[in-house]
Amino acid sequence: MRLALWFARTDGEYIKALASALDELQVKLSMCSRCCDLCTGEICERCSDARRDQSLVCVVAQPQDRIAFERSGVYRGVYHVLHGVLDPLAGIGPAELKLEALLRRLEGDVVTEVIVATSPNVEGDATALYLSKLLRPLGVKVTRIASGVAVGGELEYADMSTLRRALSDRRSL
Amino acid sequence: MRLSQLELRNFRNLREVQLTFGPGLTVLFGHNGAGKTNILEALYFTSTLRSFRCSELGPLVLRGARQAAVTVTGRDLQLGLDSKLHVQINRGERSTRRLAQADGKTVRSAVDFYGRLRTIVFTPEDLTILRGSPGDRRKFIDRALFARERIHISDIQAYEKLVRSRNHVLRDDFGGRTPANREQLLDTYEQGLAEVGARIWTRRVDFISAIRNGFQTTYRQISGGKTAAEVRYKSGLGSVGADQREAALRKTLRERRSEDFRRGRTTTGPHRDDLEVLLDDQIAGTFASQGQSRALMLSLKLAELQISQNPAGQAPILLLDDVSSELDPQRSRQLFEALQGLVHQCVVTTTAPHFIPLPATWAAHHFEISDGSVRKVSIGDNPK
Ligand SMILES: Nc1ncnc2c1ncn2[C@@H]1O[C@H](COP(=O)(O)OP(=O)(O)O)[C@@H](O)[C@H]1O
Ligand SMILES: [Mg+2]
Ligand SMILES: [Zn+2]
Numbered sequence: 001m002r003l004a005l006w007f008a009r010t011d012g013e014y015i016k017a018l019a020s021a022l023d024e025l026q027v028k029l030s031m032c033s034r035c036c037d038l039c040t041g042e043i044c045e046r047c048s049d050a051r052r053d054q055s056l057v058c059v060v061a062q063p064q065d066r067i068a069f070e071r072s073g074v075y076r077g078v079y080h081v082l083h084g085v086l087d088p089l090a091g092i093g094p095a096e097l098k099l100e101a102l103l104r105r106l107e108g109d110v111v112t113e114v115i116v117a118t119s120p121n122v123e124g125d126a127t128a129l130y131l132s133k134l135l136r137p138l139g140v141k142v143t144r145i146a147s148g149v150a151v152g153g154e155l156e157y158a159d160m161s162t163l164r165r166a167l168s169d170r171r172s173l
Numbered sequence: 174m175r176l177s178q179l180e181l182r183n184f185r186n187l188r189e190v191q192l193t194f195g196p197g198l199t200v201l202f203g204h205n206g207a208g209k210t211n212i213l214e215a216l217y218f219t220s221t222l223r224s225f226r227c228s229e230l231g232p233l234v235l236r237g238a239r240q241a242a243v244t245v246t247g248r249d250l251q252l253g254l255d256s257k258l259h260v261q262i263n264r265g266e267r268s269t270r271r272l273a274q275a276d277g278k279t280v281r282s283a284v285d286f287y288g289r290l291r292t293i294v295f296t297p298e299d300l301t302i303l304r305g306s307p308g309d310r311r312k313f314i315d316r317a318l319f320a321r322e323r324i325h326i327s328d329i330q331a332y333e334k335l336v337r338s339r340n341h342v343l344r345d346d347f348g349g350r351t352p353a354n355r356e357q358l359l360d361t362y363e364q365g366l367a368e369v370g371a372r373i374w375t376r377r378v379d380f381i382s383a384i385r386n387g388f389q390t391t392y393r394q395i396s397g398g399k400t401a402a403e404v405r406y407k408s409g410l411g412s413v414g415a416d417q418r419e420a421a422l423r424k425t426l427r428e429r430r431s432e433d434f435r436r437g438r439t440t441t442g443p444h445r446d447d448l449e450v451l452l453d454d455q456i457a458g459t460f461a462s463q464g465q466s467r468a469l470m471l472s473l474k475l476a477e478l479q480i481s482q483n484p485a486g487q488a489p490i491l492l493l494d495d496v497s498s499e500l501d502p503q504r505s506r507q508l509f510e511a512l513q514g515l516v517h518q519c520v521v522t523t524t525a526p527h528f529i530p531l532p533a534t535w536a537a538h539h540f541e542i543s544d545g546s547v548r549k550v551s552i553g554d555n556p557k
Contacts, residue, residue, distance in 0.1 A: 086358070088341035089334070094354050122334045122365070130361040160324045 034105060036081045036098040038063050046070075046078050053077045055112045057105065059131065061085045061124070065117065077115075080105065085123040086130055094130065106138050113141040120147040120165055174247040174256060174290050176216070176490055176518055182242040183235035185211035186545035193549075197536035198509075199520045200529050200552075207542040209522035213294065213492045216520065219245045219258050220292040222273060222283045230262050230269040239264050245290055251485040258289055284323055291320070291489035293478045295496060299470045304458045307447035314377050314406075314448055317477050325376060332369045336439050338362050344437045359430060366442060367423035373443045374408060374422075375415050381406040381448065387476035394511040395468045395504055402469060403451040409441050467499050471508065479515055493521040497528040506530040526552055 031037070032044035035057075039045070046052060056077030060066050066079045082097040105111055116131050118124035132142045148166030149158045158166070176194045181187045186208045192199075201209045210226075214233070217225050224233060234241040241262045249256045259274045272279065273286045280286040302313045318325040339362040342355060385404055392402040413421045425441050426433075433440050450457040450469055457469050475491075482488045491512070497505045505528070512519055513532045523529050531537050541548045 086361075088338045088358075093342075093358065122331050122338070126335075126338065126361050126365060129364060130357065133357050133360060161327050164324060 034101070035079050036083060036101050037066055037079060038081075051076075054110055056115065057102075057111050057113070058115045058117050059102070060117050061119070061127070069117070080114075082127070085118055085127040087123045087126075094134075097127075099134070103134075103138075106135065106140055111140060113143060115143050115145060117145045174249050175487070176245065176247045176290065177255075178244075178246040179212070179216065180242075180244040180246075181212075181215055182240075183238040184215050184241045184243055185233060185235065187211055187215075187547075188235060188545060190545075190547040192540060192547055193538075194518065194520070195536055195538055196517055197519070198529070198531070198538070199518070200526055200537060200539045201520065201522045201542050202524065202526045202529075202539065203542035204524065208545045209542045210296075210494050212542070212547075213296075213494055213520060213522060215243050216245070216290070216490070216492060217292050217294050219243050219260055220290045221287055222260065222271060225294055225296060225298075230271055231264060234262050234264045234269070247290060250487050251483065256289070258286075284326070287323075288320055291481065291483075292492055293474055293481070293489045294492040294494070295471055295474050296494040297467075297498070299474070300463075300466050302473075303450055303461070303466050303470060307445070310448040310450075311377075311444075311446065313473075314380055318376050318380055321380075321481065322376065325373070328369050328373055332366065332373055332442075332444065335362055335366045335369065336442065336444055339366065339433075340438045343434050343439075363423055363426040366426060366439075367419045370422050370443050371419035374418050374446070377443070377446070378406050378408075378415075383480050384473065384476035387479040388472050391475045391479075391511055391515075392468060392472040395472060395500075395508045396465070397503065397507060400453050400465075402457075402472065403449075403454070404473070405449040405451070407447045407449045408443070409445050464499055464501065464504065467496075468504060468508075471496070475511070475515055488516055491516045491519040493519060495522055497521075497523055502530070509535075 028040050029038050030040070030042075032039045032047055033042055034047040035044060037044050037046070047054075053076050057080050058066075058069065058075060058077055059080045059082060060069070061082050061084060063081055066081060069075050069079070080098070080102050082099070082102075084092050084097050086092060086094070086097070102114075106114075114131070114135055116128040118127045128144050132144075135142050146169050147162070148169055149155060149162060155163075175196070178194065179192045181190050183189075190212075192212070201212055203209055214224055214226060217223075218233065224230075227233075243260045245258045247256055247258075248254070257276055261272045263270050263272065273283075274280065275286065275289055302309050315325065315329055339359065342358045342362060345355070381404060388404050389402055396402075410418075410421050410425055422442060426439070429439075429441050450473070452461050452465060452469065455461075457466060461469060478488050478491060496508070500508060509530050509532050513535050521529055526539055529537075537552070539550050539552045541550050
């Protein structure tokens with residue numbers, strides 16, 4: 001609505017220029033042929049970075065999730081972006097996810113561990129479980145990121161599902 | 174929380190009323206349509222933020238008014254402090270919203286607010302639990318469980334989503350169509366279903382075995398002890414030990430796969446279970462008389478109440494709507510004798526005060542409700 005009003009007040013030349021810029025963006029943004037992340041070339045920066053640990057693949061649902069990991073700077077491996085999670089109710093099955101590209105990456109001996117970093121909910125859990133069933137037979141180690149109480153948060157404010165996860169994913173000290 | 178005062182503004186037909194409560198029995202009497210059930214509804218609403226009569230909030234606001242408010246004052250016996258719960262219902266152009274506050278602080282999450290005032294309600298419509306579908310009976314157990322363990326609701330929601338997801342996979346309702354994929358997908362959803370389903374199953378079985386004794390005793394007390402009542406959790410998998418349930422569910426789901434595939438839905442699991450209420454070994458829903466059904470339902474709710482005592486020994490407040498209308502005078506007397514030992518506070522509605530037999534050792538307060546207004550009356554001094 002606000003955008004439409006803005007268009008109505010702006011002259012035609014400007015709108016044409018804007019449209020072609022958007023068009024260009026669309027053309028330039030393609031998908032990394034290895035990890036399926038959005039990028040501007042054939043292979044993304046992370047996949048072509050020799051300093052990164054190419055044997056460690058962190059599987060995320062969306063490019064935003066990858067960005068969150070990168071912003072934190074805590075991870076030095078590479079990624080794989082599924083572009084979705086399993087959700088039959090929304091018509092999303094394995095064929096709708098970037099799984100073939102992931103399987104291709106595992107054909108060589110480079111990758112030794114796949115870390116599944118999907119959200120701790122029904123869809124994220126199903127996706128993680130399905131991936132483990134799919135990948136384990138290939139001899140690769142499959143792990144899932146831990147979930148639980150927010151670091152720096154107060155325990156008493158954590159909701160019950162979070163507390164249960166935190167308990168069931170506990171580890172020995 | 175022990176209830177001491179209720180204030181209503183523009184709630185249903187009650188414009189501006191105030192009631193004070195003591196321990197024991199509070200009798201609300203008055204003609205049909207006076208507003209008695211509305212008062213119980215207000216208490217239940219403060220307890221659960223929902224009505225037992227309708228799913229929307231709009232009808233709770235006085236016709237023509239924009240805002241209703243309910244304020245409950247009580248004493249938290251565990252903490253030894255007075256406590257105030259306040260809920261506003263604001264009727265807007267498009268939607269009706271509620272604002273809940275506890276001791277002046279806004280509580281956003283309904284789950285957080287739920288049960289600060291604990292109530293158990295019995296209304297004539299509860300008979301549908303015995304006579305209705307297995308789903309109605311499962312809902313009865315799940316509500317009671319939710320009041321005890323909040324986590325139950327998130328398990329139920331996750332489980333329902335998993336069932337629907339598996340059904341979609343069975344029906345090939347989406348892209349991933351290759352058979353190899355489907356078997357692995359079914360494995361995935363069945364593993365989730367078995368894990369969450371076993372938790373739900375176990376909670377329900379434990380609940381039924383916890384209330385069974387109280388249910389039978391209370392039914393014997395109300396009915397005068399001629400017919401034997403029984404309650405059982407009926408799983409499609411029969412009786413399975415707690416530590417075997419997850420494996421049993423997984424195995425059965427696996428075995429039923431081709432059958433389920435033909436039917437296009439999941440035919441086994443806690444979403445198909447039932448609560449069996451029996452009278453003389455017969456299913457009560459089709460066998461029991463109206464009065465017997467009422468006594469059975471009351472016994473179920475009173476058994477729930479008995480196991481809901483908190484560490485301070487306090488049971489929820491019992492709200493009984495029109496309870497005496499279908500119990501004969503003797504059953505009614507036996508009911509109120511039984512209540513005396515179980516309940517600390519009970520609010521009951523009736524058309525005439527003499528329908529409610531007053532047990533000797535129980536304090537009782539009477540309010541006459543007429544056309545949305547409330548008048549405290551002293552029955553001993555002022556016989557109607
Ligand atoms: N939103 C509302 N505004 C005004 N009156 C209402 C509203 N909702 C229900 N009522 C009135 O409340 C009365 C029913 O009250 P209720 O408590 O069920 O009666 P009873 O005393 O028989 O239990 C009816 O007369 C109905 O018209
Ligand atoms: Mg009524
Ligand atoms: Zn890449």
